[in-house]
Amino acid sequence: MSISKDQVIDFIYDEVRMLDEGRYDEWLALWLKDGHYWMPLDYKQSDPHTVTSLMYEDLFMLKLRIERLNGARTFSQKPKSRCHHVIQRPFVDEIDETAGTCVATTFMHYVETRLDEQQLLALTARHELALVDGALRIANKRVDILNCDAAFRNIQLLP
Amino acid sequence: MGHYTGNPDAIRALHRGYEVHRDVYIDPEIYRLEMRHLFANAWVFVGHESQTPNKGDYFATQVGDQPVIQVRHSDGEVHVLYNRCPHKGTKIVIDRSGNTGKFFRCPYHAWSFKTDGCLLAIPLKKGYENTGFENSDSGKGMRAVGAVRNYRGFIFCRLAEEGISFEEFFGGSLSSIDNMVDRSPAGRLEVAGPPLRYLHHCNWKMLVENQTDTCHPMVAHESSAGTAVKLWEELDMPEGTPLPPAMEIIAPFTSPYEFFEKMGIRTWPNGHGHTGVHHSIHSNYSEIPGYMDKMVASYGEEKAKAILGENRHNTVYFPNIMIKGPIQQLRVFIPLAADRTIVESYIYRLVDGPDELTARTAMYNRMINAPTSIVGHDDLEMYERAQEGLHADGLEWVNIQRLYEEGEDFTEEAVENGTTERQMRNQFDAWVRFMTMDMDGVREAAE
Ligand code: FES
Ligand SMILES: [Fe+2]
Numbered sequence: 307m308s309i310s311k312d313q314v315i316d317f318i319y320d321e322v323r324m325l326d327e328g329r330y331d332e333w334l335a336l337w338l339k340d341g342h343y344w345m346p347l348d349y350k351q352s353d354p355h356t357v358t359s360l361m362y363e364d365l366f367m368l369k370l371r372i373e374r375l376n377g378a379r380t381f382s383q384k385p386k387s388r389c390h391h392v393i394q395r396p397f398v399d400e401i402d403e404t405a406g407t408c409v410a411t412t413f414m415h416y417v418e419t420r421l422d423e424q425q426l427l428a429l430t431a432r433h434e435l436a437l438v439d440g441a442l443r444i445a446n447k448r449v450d451i452l453n454c455d456a457a458f459r460n461i462q463l464l465p
Numbered sequence: 466m467g468h469y470t471g472n473p474d475a476i477r478a479l480h481r482g483y484e485v486h487r488d489v490y491i492d493p494e495i496y497r498l499e500m501r502h503l504f505a506n507a508w509v510f511v512g513h514e515s516q517t518p519n520k521g522d523y524f525a526t527q528v529g530d531q532p533v534i535q536v537r538h539s540d541g542e543v544h545v546l547y548n549r550c551p552h553k554g555t556k557i558v559i560d561r562s563g564n565t566g567k568f569f570r571c572p573y574h575a576w577s578f579k580t581d582g583c584l585l586a587i588p589l590k591k592g593y594e595n596t597g598f599e600n601s602d603s604g605k606g607m608r609a610v611g612a613v614r615n616y617r618g619f620i621f622c623r624l625a626e627e628g629i630s631f632e633e634f635f636g637g638s639l640s641s642i643d644n645m646v647d648r649s650p651a652g653r654l655e656v657a658g659p660p661l662r663y664l665h666h667c668n669w670k671m672l673v674e675n676q677t678d679t680c681h682p683m684v685a686h687e688s689s690a691g692t693a694v695k696l697w698e699e700l701d702m703p704e705g706t707p708l709p710p711a712m713e714i715i716a717p718f719t720s721p722y723e724f725f726e727k728m729g730i731r732t733w734p735n736g737h738g739h740t741g742v743h744h745s746i747h748s749n750y751s752e753i754p755g756y757m758d759k760m761v762a763s764y765g766e767e768k769a770k771a772i773l774g775e776n777r778h779n780t781v782y783f784p785n786i787m788i789k790g791p792i793q794q795l796r797v798f799i800p801l802a803a804d805r806t807i808v809e810s811y812i813y814r815l816v817d818g819p820d821e822l823t824a825r826t827a828m829y830n831r832m833i834n835a836p837t838s839i840v841g842h843d844d845l846e847m848y849e850r851a852q853e854g855l856h857a858d859g860l861e862w863v864n865i866q867r868l869y870e871e872g873e874d875f876t877e878e879a880v881e882n883g884t885t886e887r888q889m890r891n892q893f894d895a896w897v898r899f900m901t902m903d904m905d906g907v908r909e910a911a912e
Contacts, residue, residue, distance in 0.1 A: 315512040345837065348659050356823040357658025358830045359810055360837045366696070367711055367832075373692050374839050380688035457662035457807045458836035460845055 309437055311398045313412050318368070318433060322391040325464050330372040333464075337365055337444045338436060344448045345465070349455065356456040360451070360461075371464075382462060387420040396433075406437035407445065414430045416465040428452035429465055467494040473901035474908040482873075482894040483866035487855040489896070490668040490863070496803040498900060503784060504529030505611075505624040506899045507735075508634045510786040510797055511535050511545055513813065514618045515655040516562065521580060524562045527799055528624060529785075533610065535559055535620055538580045539567065545610045545622045546582045551603040582607035584668070616656055617646045625903070629735075637878055638737035641780035647788035647814035649774045650763040654793060655824055660809040663836045667848035669785075670892070672808060675844065676779040676787040676796075677740050677888040679725035680867070682718045685847055689839040690718035707751065714829050717746035718840065728778065728883040734876050736783030736895025738888035740879050745778035746790040753821045763817075783892050784899075793828045796834065804852050810834040865889040 324333040344354050345361040354362045363371065374380050396412040414429040434446040449465055469475050469492070476498070479486040488495050509528045512535045516524045523536040524679045525548055532548035534557065548556045550571040557569050557578070570577045570587050577585040584606035587593065598604045614631040619642060621631065646654055665672065674679070682690070693715045697708075708716065717724075729742030741747070760769035777790050788795045793813040798807055812830050814823040829849040855863070868885035875894045881887055 347661060347831075347835075349713045351658075356814065356820050356827055358661055358810070358827050358835075360661070360831060360835050362828075362831060364711075366709070370689070370693050370696055371839055373696060374688050377688040377692055379691075380843070381685065382846040455659065455662070457664040459664050459666075460842050462842055 308403050309401050309406065309408050310434075311401070311441070313442065314398045314401075314408055314433075314435065315396050317435065318396045318410060318412055319393065320433075321444075322393055326390055331374075334365070334369060334372065336442075337368070338438070339365055341365065341444055341446050343368055343464075344446070346448070346450055347454055349450075360454070375463075382460065385420065387418055387462045389419070390417040390464075391415070391465075392417075408435050409433065410435065414465075418458075418461060418463055418465070420462070423459065425459060425461075427461075427465055466491075468497055469494050471803045471904060476900050476904070477897055480897050482871075483869040483890065484862040484864050485893055487861050487863060489893075490670060490852065491803055491855050493803045496800070498667075499800070500529040500531075502901070502904060503896060503899045504531075504800075506628050506902055507633055507782065507784055507895075508614070508621045508623050508629075510782065510795075511613075511620040511622050513654070513656050513795075513811070514543055514615055514620060515813075516911040517543060517565065521564045521566045522562070523558055523565055523580075525556075525558050525560070528610070528622060529800060529854070531624060532556060533622070536565070536569075536580050542750065543613065543615055543620050544581050545613045545620065547608045547610070549605060549607070550576060551584075552576050559606065560801055574677070578607045582609050596747055613819045628902075632734050635737065635782065636733055636735070638733040638780065638782060641739055641777055641788060643786060644772060644775045644777065645793055645813075647764075648760075648793065649818055651816040652757040652763075653816040654813035655816055657814045657827070660797075660811040660828060661835050663808045663810070663834070663841065663845075665806045665808065665845055665848055666804055666808060667845075667852040668803055669798045669806040670896075671785065671848045671851060672806055673781060673787070673892065674799050674865075674889045675848070676781050677730060677738060678732070678886075679685065679728070679740055679884050680722070681847070682725075682746075683722065684719065685843045686718045688834050688843060690715050692905075694719055710751075710825055710828055713750055713881065714825075714832055716838070717749070722884065725883045729880055730883050730885055730888055731878065732888050732891045733878050734895075735899075736892045737781060738891055739777050739780035740883060740888075741776055741778030742883070745776045745791070747778060747789065748776040750791075750825065752781070753819050756819050756822065759817060759819075781888065781892070783895050789829075792829055793822075794826060794830060794834075808834070 322383045343363045347358050347360050375383055391414050393412050393414040396410045399411055401408040410433045412431045416427045416429050418425055430450045432448040435442045436445045479489050512524050512526055515536055517537040520537050520539050523534050525534050534546045535546045536544050538544050550557055555571055555573045557571055568579055576587050579585050610622045611626040612622050614621050641773045693814050697712055730740050731742050732738040779787050781787050786795055786797050795811045797809045798806055810830050812826045832838055865886040868882055875891045
């Protein structure tokens with residue numbers, strides 16, 4: 307079975323909708339078990355390990371992040387944050403038919419709000435996807451924030 | 466002019482033993498006075514020398530609310546200059562770091578300065594002939610801060626021309642920097658990448674106090690550390706499975722009160738102090754293969770063991786930084802207003818040390834201190850709730866009484882139960898002194 311461009315684009319639209327609607331269990335199920343969600347701190351950062359990033363999380367950490375959002379004593383989520391992605395049509399940069407993998411780049415505006423505050427981040431998301439049992443899965447996701455060197459307030463959900 | 470300017474008695478009255486008045490956190494006049502007095506009279510961290518390794522390298526930052534440049538001069542020394550053109554005030558450097566070559570050149574009218582600040586040239590200089598220009602302050606070039614000290618790579622400055630010496634100000638507290646640097650087999654650190662930058666709508670002192678607040682992790686961080694422990698247990702790994710690095714970092718935050726009581730707090734004169742005298746949340750990190758051998762080769766076995774056996778948790782260098790020696794992290798608290806503070810969290814690599822250690826430190830930094838950190842989120846929430854809550858008129862005093870003793874003497878080093886709030890009291894003792902030491906007799910001079 308091959309990967310079509312439309313399939314990749316639909317996948318990314320569906321994924322951000324899960325995040326915006328807080329359907330985190332479904333979202334976690336999209337991931338391959340060795341995947342990492344990486345949000346660099348530096349512009350064009352190439353090393354996630356020996357310099358600081360904003361996030362570089364494996365599935366255990368992502369699960370922890372999500373589980374915490376609903377905790378009874380998660381004080382910074384009382385009241386809860388909400389988020390919203392507006393995305394451009396993804397660019398499907400590469401499709402490797404034999405490996406069953408592909409890479410896509412998507413420009414997004416991300417809005418997160420809680421109480422009287424709302425912040426807007428401009429993002430570039432890079433998805434590495436893989437076809438497993440006929441369905442696309444996230445092998446890795448990298449999210450670059452345009453103003454990554456700015457001083458941020460809390461970013462509590464998943465841009 | 467408000468009630469506090471030029472009124473040292475009113476400042477002194479804000480700290481009474483086991484409590485402080487809320488104005489120290491919420492009053493804009495107090496904030497301005499802190500910038501003029503406390504941040505001028507104390508020694509304040511500027512940057513690390515590895516941020517400016519070569520001649521002409523500069524790094525622009527703030528000391529209190531003062532824009533400054535850390536720059537490597539042609540003689541190899543690091544200087545700290547005010548980032549202000551002596552002509553009309555333009556900031557000489559705008560970007561955060563770079564190399565200026567042999568001189569600074571102001572982008573407005575091209576006055577130029579050597580990298581120690583001395584005036585080098587002015588275009589159309591003859592326009593200043595017979596004007597008395599050479600006698601004006603502007604004719605002397607960029608102004609330097611009062612004093613600079615490079616301590617094992619860490620650059621500190623005192624804005625005031627006169628005042629306490631570096632050694633007297635920091636005293637025994639320098640042992641924490643020593644331990645951090647000694648952990649490099651080469652005895653040197655290098656900054657690793659840019660810092661996290663995190664904006665808090667709270668007073669800078671709330672952040673500084675929290676560094677030795679050992680009664681909050683198991684409460685405020687239950688949602689992150691407690692959930693981590695729960696998820697790990699649910700995985701039901703076989704007995705003896707080593708904790709992954711992320712769990713090694715986060716799990717100790719849920720340690721019981723007893724752990725924190727026994728870890729101990731040490732205070733030094735002038736507001737400095739640290740948690741983790743006997744052990745700390747950093748004590749049980751797994752060993753990195755090959756590292757001990759390198760340390761032994763550099764220092765000999767006994768000294769290497771002593772260096773790595775020290776597991777201090779947070780050391781506060783009052784007023785503006787905290788360091789974690791065992792993981793080479795430094796957090797600088799940059800005050801912007803009474804209710805605005807940026808925290809920058811830097812990490813350093815151990816020269817000749819293993820990359821695995823830098824990777825663990827980078828992981829700690831992003832997991833605990835990032836604007837995206839599930840631990841940081843709850844800390845920020847607490848500070849900002851306090852910043853708002855303090856406006857309640859029912860109570861005007863903040864309590865820092867845990868394990869308080871009548872007549873505490875902060876002029877001597879002391880080691881106490883790890884849950885004491887003595888270090889917070891120590892900070893306010895220093896705060897009052899450095900706020901008021903040059904305040905007498907300036908009342909008339911104030912606007
Ligand atoms: S303001 Fe700098 S040269 Fe005029
Ligand atoms: Fe905390």
